[in-house]
Amino acid sequence: MEGILNLKIDEYFDDIIKNLQEFINIPSVLDEEKTDESFPFGPKIDEALRWILKKGNEMGLKSKNVDSYAGYIEIGNGPEMVGILGHIDVVPAGAGWSVDPFEGQIKEGKLYGRGSVDDKGPIMAVLYALKAIEDSRLPVSKRARLIIGTDEETGARCIKYYLEKEEPPICGFSPDAEFPIIHAEKGILRFELTKSFDEGPRPGANLKRIRGGTRVNVVPDYAEAVIEGVDDEKIESKIREQGLAGKIYIEKSLEGVILKAKGISAHASYPGDGENAIQILLNFLTLIDFGGKEAKTFIDAVAGKLKMESDGKTLGISCSDDISGALTINLGVVDFDEKRGSLKFDIRYPVTVDGNDIIANLKKAFDDLGAEFLINQHKLPLYVEPETEFIKKLQGVYKEMTGDEPKLLSIGGGTYCRYIKNTVSFGPVFPGQKELAHQKDEYIALEDLRKIGKIYAQAIYELIK
Numbered sequence: 001m002e003g004i005l006n007l008k009i010d011e012y013f014d015d016i017i018k019n020l021q022e023f024i025n026i027p028s029v030l031d032e033e034k035t036d037e038s039f040p041f042g043p044k045i046d047e048a049l050r051w052i053l054k055k056g057n058e059m060g061l062k063s064k065n066v067d068s069y070a071g072y073i074e075i076g077n078g079p080e081m082v083g084i085l086g087h088i089d090v091v092p093a094g095a096g097w098s099v100d101p102f103e104g105q106i107k108e109g110k111l112y113g114r115g116s117v118d119d120k121g122p123i124m125a126v127l128y129a130l131k132a133i134e135d136s137r138l139p140v141s142k143r144a145r146l147i148i149g150t151d152e153e154t155g156a157r158c159i160k161y162y163l164e165k166e167e168p169p170i171c172g173f174s175p176d177a178e179f180p181i182i183h184a185e186k187g188i189l190r191f192e193l194t195k196s197f198d199e200g201p202r203p204g205a206n207l208k209r210i211r212g213g214t215r216v217n218v219v220p221d222y223a224e225a226v227i228e229g230v231d232d233e234k235i236e237s238k239i240r241e242q243g244l245a246g247k248i249y250i251e252k253s254l255e256g257v258i259l260k261a262k263g264i265s266a267h268a269s270y271p272g273d274g275e276n277a278i279q280i281l282l283n284f285l286t287l288i289d290f291g292g293k294e295a296k297t298f299i300d301a302v303a304g305k306l307k308m309e310s311d312g313k314t315l316g317i318s319c320s321d322d323i324s325g326a327l328t329i330n331l332g333v334v335d336f337d338e339k340r341g342s343l344k345f346d347i348r349y350p351v352t353v354d355g356n357d358i359i360a361n362l363k364k365a366f367d368d369l370g371a372e373f374l375i376n377q378h379k380l381p382l383y384v385e386p387e388t389e390f391i392k393k394l395q396g397v398y399k400e401m402t403g404d405e406p407k408l409l410s411i412g413g414g415t416y417c418r419y420i421k422n423t424v425s426f427g428p429v430f431p432g433q434k435e436l437a438h439q440k441d442e443y444i445a446l447e448d449l450r451k452i453g454k455i456y457a458q459a460i461y462e463l464i465k
Contacts, residue, residue, distance in 0.1 A: 001400055005457040008132035013450055017111065019055060020124045020449070021104030024113035026051060029092050030154055040069055041089065041158070045150050048088040052123065052148060059131050069161040070150060073127060075134045076143040082463045083145050083169025084456075085159070085416040085423060086123040086176060087152035090115040092214045094265060095222065096440040110443040118437035121444040122175035122428040122452065123148065129457035133464075142464040145169065149416060152176075153217070155377065159416045170422065171390040171463065174415040175456065177425035178435075180398050181391060184324050184410035185382040185418055185425070186269070186348040187355045190216055191362065193302070193343045195371040197294040205230040205290040208255055209337045210299075212278040216332035216344045216376075218438050219274035221265035223281040223334060227290055228256030235259070238287050247280055259284070267438045268330040268346040269412030271310035278334045279308050298341060301369055306331060312347070315365045317358050321350040323383070324410035327358070344376070348412035351381035382418040390463060394426055397459045401451075404431070413437075426459065428452045 009016075031042030039046045046068050056063040056073035063073045074081075093101035093114045101114040111121070126146050133144070147169075151158040173181075205227055212223025232250055235257060239248050251258040261281035266274025282303040290296060305315055312318045312329045320326040333344040349358050355378060363373055384391065386408050395406035417423040428448070429435060436442045 001397070001458045002136070002138060002461060004136045004138070005132050005461060006454045008136060009128060009450060009453040009457060012128045012131065016124055016128050016449065016453060017446065020111060020116070020121055023048070023051065023120045023124060024104040024115055025102055027102045028088050028090055028115070030089060030151070038068065041150050045089050049148060049150055052088060052127070056127065059127075061130060061134060066162055066165055068150070070158045071148045072145045072166070073130065073148070074143055074145040075130045076140045076464050078140070078142045080170050081143040081145050081167060082460065083147050083172035083420065083423065084126050084460065085147050085149070085172060085174040085420065086126060087119045087149040087158075087416070088123065089150050089153050090118070090120070091153050091218060091438050094214055094218070094440055098441055106446070109446050111446060111449070112441060112443040114442055116442050116444040117428060118442065119152070119176045121449055125428070125449060125453040126175055126456050128453055129460055132457045133461050138461060138465065140461070140464045144460045144464045152416060153215070156416065156419065159419050163419065168420055172420070172423045173394065173426035173459070174417050174423060175427050175452070176415045177411055177413055177427070178409060178429040179427045179431060180404070180406040181394055181408050182411050182425035183384045183386060183391060183408045184351050185414055186324050186350060186410070186412045187353070187381040188377065188379040188414045189347040189349060189355055189358060189375070190377040191345050191347075192374045192376055193366060193369070193371045194340065194374070195294075195298050195369065196340050197338065205288070207290045207295055207336070207338070210281070210334050210341070212261070212281065213333035213344070216330070216346045217268040218332055219263065219266040219268060219271050219330055220277045220332060221263045221274070223261045223277040225259045225281055225285060226253070226255050226257070227259065227288065230257050230288065230290065232257045235288070238284070242284065242287070244280070244284060248284055265439050267413065267435060268332060269328065269348050270435060271328050271330045273435065276308070276310070276331060278331050279303075279306055282306070282334075283308065295336065295341060298369060298371065302343060305365060315362065317347070317361045317365070319350060319353050321352040324351045324381070326350070327353070328412055349381075351383050351410065355380065379414055379418055384422065384424055388422065390422060391424060393462045394424070394459055397455065397462050401455050401458060427455065
C-alpha cells in the first residue's frame with residue numbers, strides 16, 4: 001500500500017472530525033412539505049448538499065451540483081471514471097437519544113449524531129481520501145468521483161436522476177454498509193394496506209386512532225392507540241395477564257384511554273435486532289372489544305396474519321437461499337382514525353427469489369381483508385460475481401490494511417449499488433460491530449473513522465492508478 005496516503009489521512013484527521021461535526025449539525029431529513037424545484041427533497045437536504053460540494057471546492061477538487069438532486073466531487077484524469085456512492089439524507093432522529101442527535105458530540109472516543117455512520121461519516125472519509133490522493137500527486141489513469149445522493153433513505157429518486165444526466169462509473173463501491181465486501185443485496189419490496197370504515201361510533205368503547213412508526217425502513221419503537229369509553233382497570237388487568245407490563249402502558253386523557261406500546265428500534269433489514277411496537281400494540285388490541293366492527297375486524301385479521309413474526313411465515317412468504325439468507329418483513333408505519341386505516345410494510349427477500357412471486361402470495365394472504373393493496377416500491381436484488389476484477393482489488397486492499405480475510409457478504413439493506421453495474425458496498429461497519437444505522441445514539445468511533453479513511457484512500461487509488 002502507499003504509505004503516503006496513510007500519512008495524509010493522519011495529517012487531515014482533526015479537520016475530518018471538525019467537518020463531520022459541522023456536517024451532522026445540518027438535519028438533512030426529507031421534508032415533503034417544503035419541496036419545490038429548488039429543493040426537490042426540502043431545504044435542509046439541499047443545504048447539506050451545497051455544504052459538502054463547497055468543502056470539495058475549498059479543497060481544490062472539481063465539484064458539480066446536479067440540479068439539487070445529486071452532486072459529485074472528482075479527482076484524476078482519463079476517459080474512465082470510478083464511482084464512490086454515498087448519500088447525505090438521514091432518517092428522522094426519533095426519540096430516546098442520550099445526546100442531541102444533530103450536535104456531533106464526542107464522548108469516550110465516539111462521535112455521536114444522526115448520519116455519523118449512515119452516511120455522513122463515510123462520505124467525509126471518502127472526501128479526505130480523494131484529497132489525500134490528489135495532494136500526494138500519485139500517478140493515476142482514471143477519474144474517481146464521489147457521487148452524492150440526497151434521497152437514498154426514501155425512494156432513491158436522486159440516483160435515478162443523476163444517471164439520466166451524468167455518465168455512470170465503470171465500477172466502484174458504496175461506503176454505506178459493512179466490511180469486508182457486500183456483493184449481494186436482497187430485493188426490497190414496500191407495500192401499503194389501506195381500508196376505509198363506513199361505520200360511525202357505537203355505544204361503549206370506540207377506537208379513535210392508532211399511530212406508530214416514523215419510516216417504513218425502521219423497526220418502530222413506539223406506537224399508541226386511543227380508545228374512548230373503555231374501562232382502564234380492565235385494560236391494566238389484561239396487560240398483566242399477557243405479561244406485557246413494561247411493554248404496554250396506559251394513560252388517561254380527555255379523549256379516552258391511551259395505550260402506549262414500547263419496542264426496540266432497529267433497521268428494517270435486521271428486524272430481529274429490534275422489537276416492533278406496532279405489532280405489540282395490534283396483537284394486544286385483539287383482546288379489546290371496541291367499535292366499529294369493520295376496524296376491529298381489520299385489526300384482528302392483520303394481527304393474526306403477522307403475529308410477532310418478522311419472517312412472514314404465517315403470511316406464506318417465508319423463504320431463504322444460501323447467498324443472502326432469509327426473507328424479513330417489517331411493519332414500519334401505522335395510521336388509523338375512525339374512518340380509515342393504513343399500514344406500511346418493508347420486505348427484504350433473497351437474491352434468488354422472484355419478487356413477483358412474493359407479491360402474488362401477499363395478495364393472496366390479504367385478499368380476505370377487503371383492503372387496497374398498493375406496491376410503493378420494488379427494488380430488484382443485486383448480485384455481482386465474486387471473481388470480478390475490481391472486487392479482487394478491494395479484497396486485496398482490505399486484507400493488507402486489516403490483516404483479516406476479505407469475505408464476500410450479502411445484506412438485507414439497500415444501497416445505490418443496485419442501480420449501477422459493477423458496484424458493491426465496502427464498509428464502513430467492521431465485522432462484529434453493532435449496526436447503528438437508523439438507531440438512537442448512532443455513532444462512529446473516531447479511530448474507526450481514521451481507519452476507514454485510510455482504507456478508502458488505498459482502495460480508490462488501487463482502482464484508478
